[in-house]
Amino acid sequence: MKLLNDIGQFSEWEKVLVNSIDKIIVILAICSVPATIASLSRMSLSGFQISMGSHVAITISLVTAALIRHKLPIKFKLNLVLVITALVSLVGVMDWGLLGNGVLWSILSIIFVTLYYGIKAGAICALAFFIYVSIIGYFYINGVIQPQVDPNSYVVSVSGWMTGIIGALLPLSVTIVIIGTLYEAARDSLIKLERQRVEITILAERDDLTGIYNARVFHKMLQQAIERSKRHDSWVYLINIDLDNFKSINDNYGHHAGDAILCYIAKQLLNVTRGEDTLCRVGGDEFLMLIESPERHEPQELEAVIERIKTAIEIPYIYEKTKLSVRGSIGFAEYNAKATPHLKNKDDILKEADKAMFRNKEVSRTQEIS
Numbered sequence: 001m002k003l004l005n006d007i008g009q010f011s012e013w014e015k016v017l018v019n020s021i022d023k024i025i026v027i028l029a030i031c032s033v034p035a036t037i038a039s040l041s042r043m044s045l046s047g048f049q050i051s052m053g054s055h056v057a058i059t060i061s062l063v064t065a066a067l068i069r070h071k072l073p074i075k076f077k078l079n080l081v082l083v084i085t086a087l088v089s090l091v092g093v094m095d096w097g098l099l100g101n102g103v104l105w106s107i108l109s110i111i112f113v114t115l116y117y118g119i120k121a122g123a124i125c126a127l128a129f130f131i132y133v134s135i136i137g138y139f140y141i142n143g144v145i146q147p148q149v150d151p152n153s154y155v156v157s158v159s160g161w162m163t164g165i166i167g168a169l170l171p172l173s174v175t176i177v178i179i180g181t182l183y184e185a186a187r188d189s190l191i192k193l194e195r196q197r198v199e200i201t202i203l204a205e206r207d208d209l210t211g212i213y214n215a216r217v218f219h220k221m222l223q224q225a226i227e228r229s230k231r232h233d234s235w236v237y238l239i240n241i242d243l244d245n246f247k248s249i250n251d252n253y254g255h256h257a258g259d260a261i262l263c264y265i266a267k268q269l270l271n272v273t274r275g276e277d278t279l280c281r282v283g284g285d286e287f288l289m290l291i292e293s294p295e296r297h298e299p300q301e302l303e304a305v306i307e308r309i310k311t312a313i314e315i316p317y318i319y320e321k322t323k324l325s326v327r328g329s330i331g332f333a334e335y336n337a338k339a340t341p342h343l344k345n346k347d348d349i350l351k352e353a354d355k356a357m358f359r360n361k362e363v364s365r366t367q368e369i370s
């Protein structure tokens with residue numbers, strides 16, 4: 001009862017089983033009617049056989065189960081299908097030997113056992129069936145069991161072929177349902193897992209408000225840039241951007257306005273960030289940009305970058321018909337493993353960019369006062 005006992009813990013798996021078992025019961029019920037008619041039509045050749053009686057009983061049980069399937073507990077339905085397929089195969093092999101579809105049904109029955117009770121149970125069942133068929137085969141070969149019909153006339157009879165075809169189609173269609181349902185369930189689960197993985201990655205790497213990278217990822221990327229610099233003698237530029245007097249936006253227009261401005265600034269900064277550069281919000285109103293270059297940038301080049309950033313930030317944002325303008329203080333640190341030996345690690349680089357930004361803020365403040 002391994003898998004059946006586990007079902008309660010896996011509601012998704014339970015849904016798959018319920019879905020597949022209901023489809024299987026309906027298919028079996030629909031197909032069992034012509035199959036039983038075909039089976040009974042063989043009475044003219046063989047007289048009444050146990051298998052025919054069991055076919056009638058099975059059809060009645062299946063049609064009833066299909067009609068009230070939504071009211072039946074899943075365990076009952078699983079076991080019903082299992083018992084029926086096992087019964088059809090066991091009686092079929094005994095009554096009809098090689099002329100019937102018993103062996104085909106046994107495969108279906110073993111698939112069910114494996115699916116619901118695990119591989120070990122399936123293997124035991126397969127072994128038991130193998131022994132059973134061998135014994136029945138032995139009895140047939142030695143005349144202990146006589147064929148119910150004349151094999152020569154049976155293999156050219158309409159009823160023989162009808163039973164053969166319908167009897168074979170049934171386990172085959174049920175197998176398709178089982179494999180199809182499991183395939184769809186596995187595919188859906190994989191898609192769901194992949195989506196969750198992407199969501200988790202986004203949650204872990206992105207800033208909740210602006211959607212750009214968060215400090216955690218940025219620190220990792222800065223560390224990798226330092227390693228590359230050590231290896232390839234490249235240059236790393238860390239630009240620190242801190243909005244000026246941002247508190248007043250929150251105080252005067254509310255937190256919503258502040259949030260909207262932060263998202264706007266992130267967008268503006270992304271517009272001036274090249275694809276290979278990295279932008280992040282480290283918290284509050286502070287942003288960091290990481291630029292890597294194989295060669296050292298000329299001071300004018302860096303000034304141009306900083307000017308572009310300043311201009312992008314200063315373009316006013318319209319919040320509820322009000323023009324809101326913010327400015328930013330910007331400082332940067334440049335790192336090269338050989339050329340800047342005073343910068344030992346990423347914290348030193350971060351501190352240097354921070355200090356430069358504060359110097360710039362002081363200059364702006366002094367200019368505002370005077």
Ligand SMILES: Nc1nc2c(ncn2[C@@H]2O[C@H](COP(=O)(O)OP(=O)(O)OP(=O)(O)O)[C@@H](O)[C@H]2O)c(=O)[nH]1
Binds near residue numbers: 243244
């Ligand atoms: N709306 C909003 N405000 C935030 C968020 N995170 C931080 N803040 C606010 O940003 C402001 C940052 O204040 P300060 O660090 O003093 O900076 P400032 O007001 O820009 O002043 P200076 O940096 O000295 O120019 C604080 O009022 C924080 O409450 C956020 O996610 N949304």
